[in-house]
Amino acid sequence: MKVRVDAGVCAGFSACLGVCPEVFELHDEGYAVARVGDVPKELEEAVRQAAAQCPSGAISVSED
Ligand code: SF4
Known part of the structure; x- marks a missing residue:
């Protein structure tokens, strides 16, 4: 899983x-x-939760 934060969107x-x-x-x-960049397996669920809870929708996650 990969994760990034869009700095222009993050508030x-x-x-x-x-x-x-x-x-x-x-x-x-x-x-x-x-x-x-590459999320360790044991943190994937927490990263998904963070993306879901971000008020700005600044966190993007890709499942590869
Ligand atoms: S939750 Fe979203 S808006 Fe807040 S700091 Fe994290 S990425 Fe930025």
Whole structure:
């Protein structure tokens, strides 16, 4: 699974950090970034939840 955050869409609500701090972190400029491109198996469900809960729809996940 791959994940990315669209910095232009992210509004810095930090919901994703609350759900999966292992993958998401807040950049100095106030938007979230994904620390990994390839999501470890054990974190896939948390990343899916973070994407579903992001108020801006800034997190995209691809299942390959
Ligand atoms: S939940 Fe969405 S809007 Fe909020 S910091 Fe994460 S990616 Fe950005």
